[in-house]
Amino acid sequence: xxxRLITIAIPTHNRAALLGQxxxxxxxxxxxxxxxxxxxxxxxxxxxxTPAVVRAAGPALKFPLRRVxxxxxxxxxxxNRAVDEARGELLCFVDDDVIVExxxxxxxxGEMERRRxxxxxxxxxxxxxxxxxxxxxxxxxxxxxxxxxxxxxxxxPAEREQVHHYFSANxxxxxxxxxxxxxxxxxxxxxxxxxxxxxxxxxFARIIARGGSVGFAARARVHHLIGPERLTASYLRRKSFAFxxxxxxxxxxxxxxxxxxIRNGGRMLWxxxxxxxxxxxxxxxxxxxxxxxxxxxxxxxxxxxxx
Numbered sequence: 523x524x525x526r527l528i529t530i531a532i533p534t535h536n537r538a539a540l541l542g543q544x545x546x547x548x549x550x551x552x553x554x555x556x557x558x559x560x561x562x563x564x565x566x567x568x569x570x571x572t573p574a575v576v577r578a579a580g581p582a583l584k585f586p587l588r589r590v591x592x593x594x595x596x597x598x599x600x601x602n603r604a605v606d607e608a609r610g611e612l613l614c615f616v617d618d619d620v621i622v623e624x625x626x627x628x629x630x631x632g633e634m635e636r637r638r639x640x641x642x643x644x645x646x647x648x649x650x651x652x653x654x655x656x657x658x659x660x661x662x663x664x665x666x667x668x669x670x671x672x673x674x675x676x677x678x679p680a681e682r683e684q685v686h687h688y689f690s691a692n693x694x695x696x697x698x699x700x701x702x703x704x705x706x707x708x709x710x711x712x713x714x715x716x717x718x719x720x721x722x723x724x725x726f727a728r729i730i731a732r733g734g735s736v737g738f739a740a741r742a743r744v745h746h747l748i749g750p751e752r753l754t755a756s757y758l759r760r761k762s763f764a765f766x767x768x769x770x771x772x773x774x775x776x777x778x779x780x781x782x783x784i785r786n787g788g789r790m791l792w793x794x795x796x797x798x799x800x801x802x803x804x805x806x807x808x809x810x811x812x813x814x815x816x817x818x819x820x821x822x823x824x825x826x827x828x829x
């Protein structure tokens with residue numbers, strides 16, 4: 523019987539230097555028993571040294587490395603191209619700015635098999651490349667799409683499954699999950715400065731809503747490299763706004779109601795009075811998420827009125 527094949531997919535766009543670090547971290551990767559691995563770099567229209575970085579990284583890996591060019595720029599286009607190109611029974615995504623731990627794949631695949639999951643999301647830990655501002659604490663990590671690993675480790679398994687902060691920087695899917703539940707929506711996903719994101723959270727929610735199983739793999743860990751450009755309140759406001767726009771396009775139930783705006787405005791003022799700067803920023807970002815949702819609804823209304 524042929525050994526099962528696992529595909530590691532890394533979408534990338536103009537991040538050659540960071541991609542090189544990600545690929546280097548795959549060198550000491552432990553391979554699950556009885557498995558073969560392939561790695562795909564989905565080059566999403568890069569204009570930098572990405573092809574050379576991929577060529578240079580190949581000889582240091584224990585498995586084949588292949589670059590695939592996807593000229594339609596956008597995160598969902600790149601992820602869906604990975605689905606098309608992958609030959610593995612399991613498809614594991616990591617971002618082009620993470621460092622994987624040596625036992626990452628063992629833990630991720632092991633959790634999927636033990637629990638028979640359709641998708642498993644590992645832990646994404648922050649690795650800050652510059653000093654953090656005083657107001658940026660663990661409560662704001664979710665806004666950077668990273669986890670507070672210490673808090674998650676303190677949880678019981680049942681509590682951990684209620685967190686639902688699943689990030690596509692570290693996720694695995696059964697290949698047939700895309701046939702059963704569909705792919706990444708291509709009307710969502712980051713495209714340059716396009717303020718529409720959330721293609722990953724929408725897919726996770728869709729799998730769960732249709733009876734599939736998604737769970738944490740708490741010991742499958744990667745480290746997200748976070749540069750100084752992301753350690754500003756203005757960056758976090760833009761991201762929160764973008765997630766709000768994306769949630770409007772996703773449709774379905776939403777927590778973005780006017781009472782959210784009022785509640786977070788009041789809490790922001792109370793936090794300011796207490797000099798709790800982390801809480802001030804947190805509630806401000808929740809308000810920007812609401813504004814983004816309203817913007818998304820306006821875009822939809824404008825498009826429908828013209829049709």
